[in-house]
Amino acid sequence: MKTESILVCGGGLAGMATALGLKKAGFEVSVLAPAYQPMALAEQQYHPRVYALSAASQQFLERLGAWGLMRSERITPVNGMELYGDGDGFVQLDAWQNAQTTLTWIVESGELERALYQALQVFSVPWHQDLFADLTANGVLTQSGQTLPADLVIGADGARSLVRSKAHIEHHSTPYHHDGVVAHLNIELPHQNMAYQWFTGDSVLALLPLPDTNEGPQVSMVWSTQAQQAQDFMALDESAQQQHIQRLLGALTQHRLGKLRLRSKPFAFPLTLERSAMIAPRVALVGDAAHRVHPLAGQGLNLGLGDIEELIRVLQDKPSYQSVGEQRVLERYRRARLEPVLAMRLVTHGLHQLFATQVAPIALARNVGMKLVDKLPFIKRHLIAGAAGKIGF
Numbered sequence: 001m002k003t004e005s006i007l008v009c010g011g012g013l014a015g016m017a018t019a020l021g022l023k024k025a026g027f028e029v030s031v032l033a034p035a036y037q038p039m040a041l042a043e044q045q046y047h048p049r050v051y052a053l054s055a056a057s058q059q060f061l062e063r064l065g066a067w068g069l070m071r072s073e074r075i076t077p078v079n080g081m082e083l084y085g086d087g088d089g090f091v092q093l094d095a096w097q098n099a100q101t102t103l104t105w106i107v108e109s110g111e112l113e114r115a116l117y118q119a120l121q122v123f124s125v126p127w128h129q130d131l132f133a134d135l136t137a138n139g140v141l142t143q144s145g146q147t148l149p150a151d152l153v154i155g156a157d158g159a160r161s162l163v164r165s166k167a168h169i170e171h172h173s174t175p176y177h178h179d180g181v182v183a184h185l186n187i188e189l190p191h192q193n194m195a196y197q198w199f200t201g202d203s204v205l206a207l208l209p210l211p212d213t214n215e216g217p218q219v220s221m222v223w224s225t226q227a228q229q230a231q232d233f234m235a236l237d238e239s240a241q242q243q244h245i246q247r248l249l250g251a252l253t254q255h256r257l258g259k260l261r262l263r264s265k266p267f268a269f270p271l272t273l274e275r276s277a278m279i280a281p282r283v284a285l286v287g288d289a290a291h292r293v294h295p296l297a298g299q300g301l302n303l304g305l306g307d308i309e310e311l312i313r314v315l316q317d318k319p320s321y322q323s324v325g326e327q328r329v330l331e332r333y334r335r336a337r338l339e340p341v342l343a344m345r346l347v348t349h350g351l352h353q354l355f356a357t358q359v360a361p362i363a364l365a366r367n368v369g370m371k372l373v374d375k376l377p378f379i380k381r382h383l384i385a386g387a388a389g390k391i392g393f
Ligand SMILES: Cc1cc2nc3c(=O)[nH]c(=O)nc-3n(C[C@H](O)[C@H](O)[C@H](O)COP(=O)(O)OP(=O)(O)OC[C@H]3O[C@@H](n4cnc5c(N)ncnc54)[C@H](O)[C@@H]3O)c2cc1C
Pocket: 009, 010, 011, 012, 013, 014, 015, 032, 033, 034, 050, 051, 052, 053, 130, 131, 132, 133, 156, 157, 158, 159, 162, 180, 181, 182, 222, 269, 286, 287, 288, 289, 295, 298, 299, 300, 301, 302, 303, 304
């Protein structure tokens, strides 16, 4: 019997993890994407994008063999979280409250990409350096005019997925009219391996712990704020940005971590809520090509890794008389992802809406609610398990 072939379009984190997982599960798989280009970082310089990985993602990457390829000194375990409302709302979550040692791990995108790429090379996964252009009757057409055969095409080509549009997969996108601004900061006081998040009427500020530097303790900032405010900030020169961080974000954090100082160039991204039907005959989507959520819960990549784990499980468990690209096989994948994707969308979107409203009774209720949650061990255990990816929130 002919071995079926799978083509993964996209060489980001989702594409690389998919190809590696499928290869390790015994499938014939290759990647179609532009050449992997690592970002050159000076000593003590950290990749601008970092991820808070759940325990479920950490275990999956461990099984893929990629976790152990990352430098341990670049991985920061997070032992707890402090969440602040815009009034006096406050919730503290500690890993030990749910008998865990670590809540999440902060890893740099570049470090994870390097580990996944290295593992793909160890397993000799072919990488076609080209771009997906269209679907054909039995494979894909690349931008340079090659045809590549494939029984299943996996779209891991990000939020603007061309695979998704060529396969006519239904897709909805809702802009938040907010941008996410990311940068690394030096802080005055030690972060104590805690993650901090402040919810205000018009923004969410997250400070995630990173390794200490020669200039002092360091955090990664993810500041989701109104698009105009983010653009005004990005238009400032470096010293004005520095002042802005100290003044505005210093006041917002009530100097919880002492003085804040920018140590990297900030980047801004528009934030959207996106969902898709995830499959078509011979096509499945994973990662941002399939869905996108608000970064306030830091769950986008965790959700994408969950897709990949499920897709591999469905393909491994299918009866041998069914093809990898068959609609009823892919339908099992789509159904299995419905609930976790919906749950994450509801949590992130719900939190965004709850904190975006300025209506006085709701603003009061959310702060009272936070204080209440802080006093209820059962709910706290539930939230901690959610952060670990153990339940669908
Ligand atoms: C501000 C911010 C903070 C975030 N923080 C977190 C966090 O803390 N934790 C978390 O889990 N998630 C987080 N996320 C979400 C996370 O960044 C994404 O979910 C993740 O990067 C998506 O990876 P991906 O591989 O699906 O897509 P991408 O990273 O977009 O990769 C797509 C790949 O496809 C390739 N490609 C594009 N077009 C083609 C084509 N035609 N043919 C072939 N290849 C193509 C591209 O070159 C690229 O390599 C955050 C997002 C934002 C915006």
